[in-house]
Amino acid sequence: MKFFSTRRLVFVIIGIVVTVALLTGSVLVRNRRATPPVIQQFGNDVAGVVARVVNWPVAVTHGGYDSVAQLLDTYQENTQLRAKVDALAQEKVRAQVLENENKSLKNQLNLNETLTDYSLINATVISRAPSAWLSQLIINVGRNAGIKKNMPVVSGKGLIGRISEVDRTTSKVELLSDDSGSSNRFAIQITNKEGEAMYGIITGYNRNANRLIVGQVTSNIKLKKGDQVLTSGLGGITPKGLYVGEVDSIHNDASGLSKSIYIKPATDFGNINFVSVAIEK
Amino acid sequence: MFGFFNGYHTKLKWIFAVITFFLLFFDGALFANMAGFLTKGQYHIMPMLLVIWFVYAVLFELDLDLPIYAWTLLAGLIYDFFYFGVIGGFTVGLPIMVWVSKQLRFYLSDSIVSLCMIIILSITALQIFTYVAAFIAGLDVGNAANYVVHTFAPSLALNVIVAIILYLPFRQLFRKLKEI
Numbered sequence: 001m002k003f004f005s006t007r008r009l010v011f012v013i014i015g016i017v018v019t020v021a022l023l024t025g026s027v028l029v030r031n032r033r034a035t036p037p038v039i040q041q042f043g044n045d046v047a048g049v050v051a052r053v054v055n056w057p058v059a060v061t062h063g064g065y066d067s068v069a070q071l072l073d074t075y076q077e078n079t080q081l082r083a084k085v086d087a088l089a090q091e092k093v094r095a096q097v098l099e100n101e102n103k104s105l106k107n108q109l110n111l112n113e114t115l116t117d118y119s120l121i122n123a124t125v126i127s128r129a130p131s132a133w134l135s136q137l138i139i140n141v142g143r144n145a146g147i148k149k150n151m152p153v154v155s156g157k158g159l160i161g162r163i164s165e166v167d168r169t170t171s172k173v174e175l176l177s178d179d180s181g182s183s184n185r186f187a188i189q190i191t192n193k194e195g196e197a198m199y200g201i202i203t204g205y206n207r208n209a210n211r212l213i214v215g216q217v218t219s220n221i222k223l224k225k226g227d228q229v230l231t232s233g234l235g236g237i238t239p240k241g242l243y244v245g246e247v248d249s250i251h252n253d254a255s256g257l258s259k260s261i262y263i264k265p266a267t268d269f270g271n272i273n274f275v276s277v278a279i280e281k
Numbered sequence: 282m283f284g285f286f287n288g289y290h291t292k293l294k295w296i297f298a299v300i301t302f303f304l305l306f307f308d309g310a311l312f313a314n315m316a317g318f319l320t321k322g323q324y325h326i327m328p329m330l331l332v333i334w335f336v337y338a339v340l341f342e343l344d345l346d347l348p349i350y351a352w353t354l355l356a357g358l359i360y361d362f363f364y365f366g367v368i369g370g371f372t373v374g375l376p377i378m379v380w381v382s383k384q385l386r387f388y389l390s391d392s393i394v395s396l397c398m399i400i401i402l403s404i405t406a407l408q409i410f411t412y413v414a415a416f417i418a419g420l421d422v423g424n425a426a427n428y429v430v431h432t433f434a435p436s437l438a439l440n441v442i443v444a445i446i447l448y449l450p451f452r453q454l455f456r457k458l459k460e461i
Contacts, residue, residue, distance in 0.1 A: 127309030
């Protein structure tokens with residue numbers, strides 16, 4: 001029997017056409033619309049409930065294992081932390097004083113809202129897409145909690161990605177490490193030791209080295225390894241002042257006209273159990 | 282409807298459905314909680330228990346009693362909706378994989394080595410399809426060699442080991458279910 005009888009060939013061709021249409025269509029919808037189609041949202045919300053139930057025992061087991069592992073180096077860590085807590089108390093008081101001063105100065109200038117005003121919504125990671133190129137996190141808050149597409153998401157020390165899809169009670173977070181090429185364009189600023197600021201956009205991610213890349217930099221401001229990188233709050237939905245990471249190295253582009261800055265991200269993209277979504281006020 | 286739950290072996294059909302959905306979400310829960318270990322550097326080692334489940338369902342001839350293609354289509358659709366928001370990779374990939382394992386079932390003997398062969402080839406078929414699908418969808422898949430070294434090979438290794446461990450429990454389970 002021939003493998004491709006006429007009938008089978010027709011089925012295969014129709015199958016290929018339908019598959020390509022599904023793929024490209026769903027990517028278009030995903031990129032253009034603020035929320036997915038109703039049927040998809042409904043499906044995801046129901047699936048979200050089941051995922052929460054399934055995730056619970058796994059998370060408890062993982063938590064238990066982590067606790068035991070951490071217990072082993074608790075003593076050493078405790079000594080270090082105690083020293084840090086003393087210093088932190090001072091910093092906290094100072095931050096409070098500065099915050100109050102900032103507020104009163106803003107009042108005098110009639111500045112009600114600036115780019116640094118944001119609030120955080122906390123969420124738990126209930127699942128993670130098993131994929132190498134779209135390793136999205138699924139979190140347990142959605143449109144009901146005020147989440148919107150493209151909002152920045154932070155975890156642990158710093159920025160980890162942005163909301164890529166919003167359903168009623170769940171959302172998906174596209175990680176900076178995914179570099180899907182479509183939307184991970186965060187506006188950032190890097191301030192050097194002299195207080196000079198350089199502005200740029202995260203243009204990519206180097207998987208080999210686990211570094212974020214700020215490309216096409218033409219500024220002449222001198223940066224050093226360890227300079228801190230924050231979101232700049234320019235151009236849209238991301239507030240100012242979310243910690244991204246620190247400068248790791250600076251490379252000249254082949255043309256010699258511009259530079260690329262490699263940034264060491266603040267957060268480990270592997271271990272993320274809880275996240276916060278930053279909402280601009 | 283479509284013979285999902287009615288007719289003979291209703292218990293088998295219900296339990297098959299429950300385990301299918303459990304594993305669908307268990308894959309993600311496992312990956313979320315063990316990502317620190319499973320995604321080191323460039324490596325992405327993916328747990329694919331749902332895939333192993335479907336391959337075993339074919340190998341133990343469950344497709345004679347229940348509509349396996351309809352189940353793969355449904356599970357694939359939910360998988361794509363819930364995890365990616367891009368439809369196609371698993372919706373079409375899972376039925377293709379089941380078709381591959383069905384074809385191979387007739388050629389290979391009952392030993393553990395041929396079992397491993399079927400699992401390896403089925404997972405390979407699925408992985409190749411999802412790679413091509415992601416490429417068509419315009420996602421940044423990186424180059425193929427990198428994918429093979431850092432994602433495909435380690436995932437395959439992990440899943441073959443898991444499949445071998447699960448062989449006896451699954452065989453027992455399917456035998457029991459077929460009796461009732």
